[in-house]
Amino acid sequence: MSIFSGIELLRRALEAQQVGMNVAGHNVANVNTPGFSRQEVVHAAVPPPGAASRFAATLLTGGGVQVAAVRRARDAFLERQLQEARQALAEWRAREDFLAQVEAVFPEPSDSGLAQILSAFWNAWQELSLDPTSNGARAALVQQAQAVANTLHQSRKRLEELRGHLDAVATGHVQRINQIASEIASLNTQISRLEVRGQPALDLRDRREALLGELRELADVIEVESEAGELLVFLQGRELVGPAGRTTEIQITPDPSGVHTFTWPDGAPLDVRKGALAAVLRGRDQDVGGLVGQLDALAGALIAQVNAKHATGYGLDGSTGVAFFTGVDAGTIEVNAVIRADPRKIAASSAPGEPGNGAQALTIAQLRGLSEIDGAYQALVAEIGMRAQEASRQVTNQELLADQLRLRREATSGVSIDEEMVNMLRYQHAYDAAARMVRAIDEMIRTLLDIVGG
């Protein structure tokens, strides 16, 4: 062992402490970076050269310190749990969001809701039965009936608009999924290139994890890391990100019905079960789509029931067989233009030529409370309310869960400024001490040189 190896030892020490400082600085710089995992330097002592030999004659001392590794403080299982909690949260949030919008289409209980408007409609028939000859009562009935029709139009229109909005959101999600997939593929390439050289690409891996987390919020993907360090991502058995930078793009095609369909390139339909995209698609097709159907059925029943009774009655001008409503569903229902033009044709009477006869109007008024009309509407709104309430509850629960997991992740992988400040002091002191020792050895060398030189 020579005196120069002492300097070599101290040079390694300076380097190692400097790495420590750099890592501390890196951590501090990234204290607010989402998804960042705190990095740690692992110092290891360098054993004396040839320490394996038991037969070395001279006393050998250690060779100083080296940086054994710089690693991320993270718990992979915890990360996975957190991502899945975020996925569930994103799914329920998406659901809560559109259900709140659906609720807004049916403002009940209130005076502007369909329930009260239908109430007033049935009352208008009662008023007509009190004085079938009154033009005022007839005009009021036409107005109230048109109010029913208009409310049905509006509700249906807003549901259709909501469906379009959900479709746009879903399309956005699919585009983002495709985008993330290609970003992950490009990161895969970068990471494997760096790591082939023996350097762990910690920050790129953090970035890739964050992208995977975002992807998982959108859809239920499964990932596998290959030996080359590539992250392969699958969605319901289909490959999204493959080896060697290969990606599969989900196709977005507009459908004649006004929404989009999402398929894999071979034409198979996209299958997602969890996450925000699944929630939005379910909302678009089942919830909102189903509601439009229910509303149409309700309107259809109203039209059919009222018209059936109206047709057998007689108007003031003797006309019979006249339809009160035209149209077939919530979008097309209208008060018959014939009646709007001449309310005397409203069939209040059960027999021709009897102006004081309001029996038919009474029969129609007695449709109040029918399970296919009033009952169906009450059930529809209650169902919406229950779904919205459940979604809210689930969001609260999932938020709680996600928050707890996030806290635990912070505990494991988060940066504590105080801690990094202390680390900084440690490495700084060690660096100072090593530098001081370099000076000491430098003086020793000079002493030697003075002896030899002149």
Place this chain on the structure above:
Amino acid sequence: MRITSSGLVLNFLRDLQQGLTRLSRLQQQLTSAKRIQKPSDDPANLPSVLAMHDALRAAEQYGRNAQDTATLLASAQQALMNATQVLQRIRDLAVQASNDTLSASDRQAIRAEVSTLLDELVSLGNAQVAGRYLFSGTLTNSPPFTRSGDVVTYGGNSGTLLREVDRGTVLSASVPGDVPFGPAFAATANLLSALDANASGAVRAALGNLDVALDALLRVQADLGARASRVELLGQRWSEFEVRLRELLSVREDADMGQVIMELQLQENVYRAALAAGARLLQPSLVDFLR
């Protein structure tokens, strides 16, 4: 568990959010005075709340129907009461005329008076309410009775004005004119021809018919009276029902303002405490103390 500054921030923000959510909800209840503002506030009770609103609207309508019925019945009763008086007067004249000692000219004098009374009866039979004829059946726009000579013909029909005064309960608010008035007109015509024939025996026979006619009038009046009582009872019930229903609805729908205000103050304090605590904890770090 290791706590980082980010961890502290996460906790703080989450607690603030929860506090604000609670405050927001209480504020909404305070401004609208309603506990239920949208379906998801109480979906289980919503169908019954909506049904109650409809029941309230219906009750208002049934009340109006009952009122209208009561008015019509009262008007009809009044007309029939007057008609009974007129017919009673005719009967008295008939009794007078049945006296064998009367001369033909006496009977002619009586005849003239009876004829005038017949006109009065016809006009009572053609009574109107708000432009509609009470006793025409359902032909309410044309007068039921027309007199030609001594014969009065009924031009109305046998229909009645129907009103729904309770769910499923439909009442007749009128009576076709020929039921109470028909016998009266027929008997009077009978009397008039008997007077013209100057036959006291025929007059006595006409008296019998007049008695039958008076009976008919009284029977109809009793029937209308019974209906009027029933309607009045129903009207009262509807008023009571409305009050009770409104109370029930209020319990379901309205916010308990006292409770909301108390809760609001409590949550406000909690929120302020959270803000203060967070502010204290988030500020200092080791950097402040290093050289």
